[in-house]
Amino acid sequence: MIEVKHLYKSFSGVQVLEDISSTFQKGKMNLIIGKSGSGKSVLTKCMVGLLTPDSGEVLYNGVNFHELDFEGKKEIRKKMGMLFQASALFDSKTVLENVMFPLEMFTNKTKSERIDRARFCLERVNIIGKDQLYPSEISGGMQKRVAIARAIAMNPEFLFCDEPNSGLDPQTSIVIDKLISELTEEYNMCTIVITHDMNSVLEVGDNITFIHGGRNIWTGTRTEILSADIKELNDFVYASGFMKEVRSNLIKLR
Amino acid sequence: MKAIFEALLLLMLPTFFSHFGAYFLMLTKVFRKPENFKIYRERIVEEIDILGVKSLGIVVLLSVFMGAVVTLQTASNIWDNPLIPKYTIGFTTRQSMILEFAPTIISLILAGKVGSVIASELGTMRVTQQIDALEIMGINSTAYLVLPKVIAAVLINPFLVLISMFVGIMGGWFVVVGTGFATTYDFIDGCQIDFRGFFVYYALLKTVVFAFVITTVSSYHGYFVKGGSLEVGQASTKAVTYSSVLILILNYVITQIMLI
Numbered sequence: 001m002i003e004v005k006h007l008y009k010s011f012s013g014v015q016v017l018e019d020i021s022s023t024f025q026k027g028k029m030n031l032i033i034g035k036s037g038s039g040k041s042v043l044t045k046c047m048v049g050l051l052t053p054d055s056g057e058v059l060y061n062g063v064n065f066h067e068l069d070f071e072g073k074k075e076i077r078k079k080m081g082m083l084f085q086a087s088a089l090f091d092s093k094t095v096l097e098n099v100m101f102p103l104e105m106f107t108n109k110t111k112s113e114r115i116d117r118a119r120f121c122l123e124r125v126n127i128i129g130k131d132q133l134y135p136s137e138i139s140g141g142m143q144k145r146v147a148i149a150r151a152i153a154m155n156p157e158f159l160f161c162d163e164p165n166s167g168l169d170p171q172t173s174i175v176i177d178k179l180i181s182e183l184t185e186e187y188n189m190c191t192i193v194i195t196h197d198m199n200s201v202l203e204v205g206d207n208i209t210f211i212h213g214g215r216n217i218w219t220g221t222r223t224e225i226l227s228a229d230i231k232e233l234n235d236f237v238y239a240s241g242f243m244k245e246v247r248s249n250l251i252k253l254r
Numbered sequence: 255m256k257a258i259f260e261a262l263l264l265l266m267l268p269t270f271f272s273h274f275g276a277y278f279l280m281l282t283k284v285f286r287k288p289e290n291f292k293i294y295r296e297r298i299v300e301e302i303d304i305l306g307v308k309s310l311g312i313v314v315l316l317s318v319f320m321g322a323v324v325t326l327q328t329a330s331n332i333w334d335n336p337l338i339p340k341y342t343i344g345f346t347t348r349q350s351m352i353l354e355f356a357p358t359i360i361s362l363i364l365a366g367k368v369g370s371v372i373a374s375e376l377g378t379m380r381v382t383q384q385i386d387a388l389e390i391m392g393i394n395s396t397a398y399l400v401l402p403k404v405i406a407a408v409l410i411n412p413f414l415v416l417i418s419m420f421v422g423i424m425g426g427w428f429v430v431v432g433t434g435f436a437t438t439y440d441f442i443d444g445c446q447i448d449f450r451g452f453f454v455y456y457a458l459l460k461t462v463v464f465a466f467v468i469t470t471v472s473s474y475h476g477y478f479v480k481g482g483s484l485e486v487g488q489a490s491t492k493a494v495t496y497s498s499v500l501i502l503i504l505n506y507v508i509t510q511i512m513l514i
Contacts, residue, residue: 048390070286070394077392088383102391105290160390 007056081151306410321422344444373493376476377486
């Protein structure tokens with residue numbers, strides 16, 4: 001479980017995160033949603049330690065991450081997996097080498113064991129027969145899946161996904177969402193997905209945190225989000241004219 | 255004038271110290287205990303190939319012509335002077351190549367070639383979040399990316415400079431023989447006169463210092479890039495400029511300390 005308590009972060013005097021508190025459960029798809037520039041990515045970067053918050057706590061199973069020394073942080077990071085917006089696969093390594101990389105760095109497995117584990121992870125995300133290709137030789141959707149395979153290679157306890165659907169068509173997006181959701185259940189991970197894709201929210205959102213102007217203004221599930229009575233959230237959820245019409249019809253029906 | 259100078263100094267000093275501090279903080283992370291020695295060993299071998307072996311061609315080509323030009327210039331100045339012995343051509347070529355041309359000019363060339371490669375590689379990794387990916391995995395990205403480059407350059411550059419010295423002197427010999435300014439005997443005689451092993455030691459020491467500067471300064475500029483591809487290009491230019499300037503300053507300092 002990850003708990004964020006009273007997190008504040010500013011850049012050059014501009015307050016980006018203001019008193020953010022939230023709890024992210026194990027075995028669930030925890031979604032952080034909000035408009036572009038609302039502070040979602042900054043919150044995630046503070047959670048994984050790529051940024052240091054001005055104040056507040058990020059607790060991994062009760063341990064305050066930002067109070068740990070370099071080695072302590074390293075131990076928690078070994079339990080993390082992250083899927084980046086642009087996949088962040090290593091250009092100079094093949095698909096198989098990318099997935100094997102964390103295993104090479106942190107385990108004492110033999111080469112054949114590492115290959116077996118990497119192939120298992122790649123098969124789990126439906127990447128078959130692409131082992132020797134480089135990231136530039138596969139499609140964006142495949143790159144995302146390889147990045148997921150790399151993220152789960154070490155059996156992480158915490159999985160972070162930064163806009164996993166960006167740049168993907170709606171069908172592939174749903175495939176990726178469902179894959180992350182299945183893996184979350186399968187490995188009982190605490191998965192945190194940053195997104196502004198409403199399809200994802202309605203498809204897989206178990207626990208949703210809505211960030212607006214750097215503040216956490218709503219938390220709930222995907223069924224609750226449709227009936228929430230917060231203007232900023234409704235503006236986000238029902239952004240298109242069509243969705244606004246759907247909402248007014250829903251209200252009339254009630 | 256004084257006010258302008260003071261204002262400029264006030265503007266520049268904080269930037270200078272902030273870069274200086276960040277550079278040394280980066281170095282403290284570079285020299286931490288590696289997570290996996292085997293992987294680092296493999297990375298060092300890879301970097302020796304990228305930074306050293308792949309620079310061999312340009313080093314040989316430049317050295318031949320540098321040696322040839324030094325020989326030609328010396329010969330054209332002394333060949334009709336009866337008071338200066340012919341072996342001076344070999345002597346000057348050897349001294350120029352060993353003391354200055356091989357270590358300093360080759361290091362400047364490598365700062366251009368290798369420095370831009372390092373800065374653009376790390377810069378691209380930064381803007382495509384590959385460095386973030388390493389950090390999230392719990393890897394000391396600074397050490398993983400920079401340390402093998404530093405070790406590789408410090409190990410391989412002295413060999414490149416030794417080759418440069420030899421090939422440069424050979425280039426001079428070809429010119430001497432080809433133009434008939436002196437005999438092979440005179441040239442070799444000049445190369446041997448008053449030779450001290452200390453000259454080579456001094457040159458190699460300079461090379462090691464320059465190799466360290468090239469790799470760390472270029473890595474610093476690449477590693478801390480913010481923005482996109484435009485900034486990666488700018489970082490690459492800065493890496494080459496700052497490395498070259500530092501090489502020239504340190505060349506003076508080392509020479510002052512060791513030869514005077």
